[in-house]
Amino acid sequence: MNMYGSEALEYEEVTRTRPARSTESQPSFEVVSGGGLDARVRAGVSSEFLARVKMVVAAAVLLFVLGSLRVALTSMTVAQLSANAEMREQISDFITNNDNLRVERSLMSSAGRIDRIAVQNYGMVVPASYDVIVLDTAEDEELAEEAVEEEAVEEASEEEIEAESEAEPEVEPEADAEVEDDTTFDATQLAAGL
Numbered sequence: 001m002n003m004y005g006s007e008a009l010e011y012e013e014v015t016r017t018r019p020a021r022s023t024e025s026q027p028s029f030e031v032v033s034g035g036g037l038d039a040r041v042r043a044g045v046s047s048e049f050l051a052r053v054k055m056v057v058a059a060a061v062l063l064f065v066l067g068s069l070r071v072a073l074t075s076m077t078v079a080q081l082s083a084n085a086e087m088r089e090q091i092s093d094f095i096t097n098n099d100n101l102r103v104e105r106s107l108m109s110s111a112g113r114i115d116r117i118a119v120q121n122y123g124m125v126v127p128a129s130y131d132v133i134v135l136d137t138a139e140d141e142e143l144a145e146e147a148v149e150e151e152a153v154e155e156a157s158e159e160e161i162e163a164e165s166e167a168e169p170e171v172e173p174e175a176d177a178e179v180e181d182d183t184t185f186d187a188t189q190l191a192a193g194l
Contacts, residue, residue, distance in 0.1 A: 107113065118124040 115126060119126060
């Protein structure tokens with residue numbers, strides 16, 4: 001019979017010979033929440049990281065906008081400068097053309113050229129002398145009235161001169177005096193002659 005319970009007896013003996021463990025001397029087992037390798041994975045992205053990413057994205061957008069504005073301003077400036085250069089070229093071309101046209105007009109309207117064309121092409125003859133008569137339509141009536149008044153004054157002064165010359169001896173004019181030949185008539189002379 002020893003055989004059937006021998007193992008149990010041995011265990012009991014071993015347990016009796018060993019001293020009992022005290023639970024107070026060993027530290028207790030504590031559970032810490034959130035610890036472990038997968039705690040960061042379960043927590044997600046930290047708010048600090050998101051704030052930094054937002055700041056980097058905002059700075060990149062700001063730099064992009066500023067760069068775009070600078071490129072736009074530069075392209076507008078270049079376009080304006082090229083337009084100004086084209087305008088200056090056009091102005092210089094217009095000035096050159098204007099000068100050429102003035103020279104051509106002076107050549108075409110010269111009296112010698114017109115006389116030459118009239119004589120050669122149309123068989124006209126150059127006059128030996130000519131008279132110039134200037135007529136103003138608006139001032140003709142006023143000038144005619146003034147001419148009539150001047151003629152009346154001249155007639156009165158001529159009568160006075162004749163009366164004085166009869167009283168005084170005549171003096172011959174100098175032979176060296178120049179005689180003016182004025183062949184141009186203005187409106188007063190024309191009205192006086194009528």
